[in-house]
Amino acid sequence: MSDWIREKLHADYGQSLRISEMLYDSETEHQRLKVFQNGTFGRVLTLDDVVQTTEGDNFVYHEMLTHVPILAHGAARHVCIIGGGDGGMAREVLRHQSVENVTMVEIDGGVVEFSKQYLPTLSQGAFDDPRLNLVIADGADFIRTTEGGFDVIIVDSTDPIGPGEVLFSDTFYGHAKRALTPGGIIVTQNGVPFMQGDELTNTMRAFQALFADASCYLATVPTYAGGPMAFGWGTDGDARQTPLATLKDRFTASGLTPDYYTPEVHQAAFALPGYVLKLMP
Template sequence: MSTWIRETLHPDYAQSLRVDEMLYDSETDHQRLKVFQNATFGRVLTLDDVVQTTEGDNFIYHEMMTHLPILAHGAVNRVLIIGGGDGGMAREVLRHRSVAHVTMVEIDAGVVDFSRQYLPMLSQGAFDDPRLELVIADGADFIRSTKGGYDVIIVDSTDPIGPGEVLFTETFYGQAKRALTGDGILVTQNGVPFLQGEELHNTMRAFKALFVDATCYLATIPTYAGGPMAFGWGTDGAARATPLDVLQGRFDAAGIAPEYYTPAVHQAAFALPGYVSRLLP
């Protein structure tokens, strides 16, 4: 019989992925890392048996957390990524030639090391880009002490359990806002609202107290099962109102060729179903 990994992130719902070949299985100081091969999704990364990213569908998650705020802003120079040790987020940010500097703060050096070896298709050379500064540190500690000046901050966190829990607090969000430029944008991973509604509600409550424009947007990612995933959006600027023709112009000028993101998808992502809208304060 085939071996299956059963993800038990939710108390009353689970998904399983078949393990065609286990490529890596090891404990780090923070969590248990596995990389395995799956016929549909390619290489799959799990932390404590919770799916983090896959070779097959990671492009949706990474494109929507990077191109959307960068193109909405229109003049991004400095980007901060909290988490993202697999390198996929840095890969997409660095596609923008206009971005001069990216700081990536990852708590677990083991994630970076084995991602470079076992998941090179995710980073695609991003770790060797001279614009990338890799910092091995706790993201909450870093955000507390940084001088800031970031145009976009991307919180590519795990779920709010274990090492990632502190990245969902009001204190962390307040310190992240302090690290933004005046019209900077904070985007966050906020789970699947149908199954993790409280997580989104709590983040949006904090964002509403901090930002002039606080909402979320959606994308459907197959391995994050249970419906569309929500991404928190917070800014004091007017980036969300950027017209479609302006987004299209910026997109064309950037010269990128995403597999999921388009300017039209960008605008549509902010159209929320009723059950998601009701989770916002």
């Protein structure tokens, strides 16, 4: 098994990926980063041996965390990304020509630099877009002190261990709400609810106390093992009820050509199975 990597995120369950070639292996101030080649998924990025993203299937995650809130909002001009050091989230947000500026806050500058070198297909030039303002800082500190004015906040965090833990706290979500414009939307990465149900329950409890509309939606990302992934949704507006016809019109006007997102998938993603509904407080 020396040419395999096995995730240990869960105590009694985990996926394994074959390492065809190790391309990068280094420990930063915050975490251990690896990039390796895999026959099915291409280049794979892991932090502390937990898969973060791959060349092969990252489009599912990045498209659903960006296009759902932006197209539901309908007039998003100012977007904040917390995390997202590989550049994939910025790539998808910046596909929306209606977005005027993107503030991306990444705690680990090392992730950005090696992603530019080892995972350039994820960012696809996003770091060179003049609309992107890259801030190397702790996301929780930034959101507490920012003047805000964001139409959409996307929390592209790691799991709630290590430096990502604070991004799942009630205090962080409260500060994030203050940083939203009226009718603004926050979306969050909330893990695989079959395996990480507490993450979703805790976020939904905080969102229900903060927002008029608190829910989640789902998408299946092959390398996030254990079932579909949940994305938290919080807003004081009614964007979740945007009619399908309106989503189709906005989608056509955007000129997007995604590999996963469609307006129909957008609406269907909010239809939750029973076991997920039971996790909602």
